[in-house]
Amino acid sequence: MPHTGTTRRRVLAATGAAAAGLLAGCSGGASHGGTPTPGVREAAARAEAALRARTSAASRALVDRYDAVLAMHPTLRDRLAPLRDQAVQHTTALGPAAAPSPAPSPPPAVSPVPADAEEAVKQLADAERLTSDAQLAALATAPPELARLLASVAASGAGHAYLLAGGAR
Secondary structure, three states, rough: OOOOOHHHHHHHHHHHHHHHHHHHHHHOEEEEHHOOOOHHHHHHHHHHHHHHHHHHHHHHHHHHHHHHHHHHHHHHOOOOHHHHHHHHHHHHOOOOOOOOOOOOOOOOOOOOOOOOOHHHHHHHHHHHHHHHHHHHHHHHHHOOHHOOHHHHOHHHHHHHHHHHOOOOO
């Protein structure tokens, strides 16, 4: 009389088939050779472009803050100009990887600059720190090349915050 219940052979065969199905499903939408499908590439490109736009805008806002402080306190030019120039470079580096951007939008409103120069510099240090922290947080979703750039820019911003807070006096 043949055995009709669950056998060890049937369980192993079913488990093997399920495992093979899971492994095939784990390719993450990749086709032959591990290359992502066009839809996946387009989605990744859109996500990277959005991340670049956000991080570049944050750097641009920081440049605007430097400009506002320098307009209010021109005597700080020697101290702030090199840091501002690096923030401009960060904005450019984080900008779109391809295709020029559309017409520039008007700059966002910058909060009022304190009349006291040292308080203005303190607020600028806080802005550098916040921008650096946001760029570090963006690392989690950035593709490898952009992640390396963001890490470098964030480290530079942290250094700026340190210098502005009086760390190099």
